[in-house]
Amino acid sequence: GDGVTNGDEISDGTDPTDPCDFDSANITLAQSGDYLTADCDGDGVTNGDEISDGTDPTDPCDFDSTNIT
Known part of the structure; x- marks a missing residue:
């Protein structure tokens, strides 16, 4: 589900x-x-929520605190 084919990851x-x-x-x-x-x-917000919010799912300092789960 990360957007990279298994062959490319291998x-x-x-x-x-x-x-x-x-x-x-x-x-x-x-x-x-x-x-x-x-x-x-590891910021407490799912990658999907971060994408929807326009924040970076790879940056633990970039998140919308209202979406912390």
Whole structure:
């Protein structure tokens, strides 16, 4: 669900089973599923909410505090 094909993740050494381990330069698919429900930066806001809010899901200092779950 991170938007990178498993083949590309195997090629670049990232884990295709970890929604937070990917090279953003290789995103070719829509991000969905596990990626959107994960909190890759650990700020308490899901990646999906951060995308909706326009904040950066990889920056723990960039979030809308009203969406902390």
